[in-house]
Amino acid sequence: MKLAIVTDSTAVLPEKIKTHQDLFVIPIPVILDGKVYNEDVDIEANEYYKLMKKSKEFPTTSQPTFGETLTLYKKLKEQGYDTILSIHLSSGISGYVTNLNSIKDSVEGVKVIPYDSKITSMPMGHMVEAALDMLDAKKTLDEILDYLDIIRASTYAYLIVDDLNNLVRGGRLTNGAALLGGLLKIKPVLTFEDGKIVLFEKIRSIKKALRRSEEVIGEREKEIERPVKLYVIHGNNLELAKKEKARLEKTYSNITVEIGHFGPVIGTHLGEKAIGFAICAK
Numbered sequence: 001m002k003l004a005i006v007t008d009s010t011a012v013l014p015e016k017i018k019t020h021q022d023l024f025v026i027p028i029p030v031i032l033d034g035k036v037y038n039e040d041v042d043i044e045a046n047e048y049y050k051l052m053k054k055s056k057e058f059p060t061t062s063q064p065t066f067g068e069t070l071t072l073y074k075k076l077k078e079q080g081y082d083t084i085l086s087i088h089l090s091s092g093i094s095g096y097v098t099n100l101n102s103i104k105d106s107v108e109g110v111k112v113i114p115y116d117s118k119i120t121s122m123p124m125g126h127m128v129e130a131a132l133d134m135l136d137a138k139k140t141l142d143e144i145l146d147y148l149d150i151i152r153a154s155t156y157a158y159l160i161v162d163d164l165n166n167l168v169r170g171g172r173l174t175n176g177a178a179l180l181g182g183l184l185k186i187k188p189v190l191t192f193e194d195g196k197i198v199l200f201e202k203i204r205s206i207k208k209a210l211r212r213s214e215e216v217i218g219e220r221e222k223e224i225e226r227p228v229k230l231y232v233i234h235g236n237n238l239e240l241a242k243k244e245k246a247r248l249e250k251t252y253s254n255i256t257v258e259i260g261h262f263g264p265v266i267g268t269h270l271g272e273k274a275i276g277f278a279i280c281a282k
């Protein structure tokens with residue numbers, strides 16, 4: 001088997017794997033004032049948040065086209081790959097990974113396995129890293145998939161957004177319409193449930209929402225019963241992310257916290273200043 005790992009640009013990848021020879025990243029487009037930018041190819045987070053502030057229209061995202069995806073898969077066949085594990089953002093927030101099922105048999109002689117990470121961002125980056133580490137350790141495809149399932153089943157994320165408007169308007173908050181009017185001004189903690197973003201708890205201040213997220217992370221850490229990865233992820237809010245990292249490392253002194261940022265695609269849906277906490281098995 002010659003296995004390629006494909007992911008999309010919403011994965012936050014550890015530096016050490018970015019140049020791995022068997023890793024390929026498909027960019028997700030963001031559309032701002034009528035202009036299409038491919039994430040991490042045409043635009044990166046810092047510039048995007050500046051443009052977003054000035055934009056006249058509400059920004060949106062779209063899925064990579066079948067054409068682009070097939071072009072990549074065919075290129076991988078030409079490079080000698082016979083198996084492609086395509087690890088992507090949750091089917092609960094984008095139709096992309098589900099849609100891949102309709103093209104997975106289009107490249108003759110290549111087995112394509114679309115894998116729904118049920119999450120995105122740093123925990124998805126960790127899944128990609130784990131898959132590559134196992135590939136390097138000559139593990140079988142089934143062993144890799146089994147391990148990805150373990151990480152996926154142990155992944156929890158909690159989000160606090162500065163303004164719920166982006167999530168509700170972009171349609172990524174399940175039952176979001178029901179919250180309109182009532183919750184837009186408060187700071188609820190959101191979570192992922194079966195890959196979808198849902199309300200976790202209604203909380204009225206950012207401070208309380210942060211303290212509640214820190215607490216619930218500790219509860220999840222006990223449940224996971226394995227060494228964990230813990231992430232603080234921010235949308236142009238590095239100072240807050242650093243404070244949260246320090247607080248978490250003080251409270252859970254056995255865990256190292258990694259900081260990352262939400263890129264343009266996730267930034268479009270969470271808005272600027274969002275902060276996320278994610279925990280999963282190592």
Ligand code: MYR
Pocket residue numbers: 028061062063093094095096119120121157159172265266269270276278
């Ligand atoms: C598409 O338009 O289908 C592609 C991109 C959809 C991205 C939706 C992002 C929602 C916010 C996710 C927050 C993740 C925090 C860990």
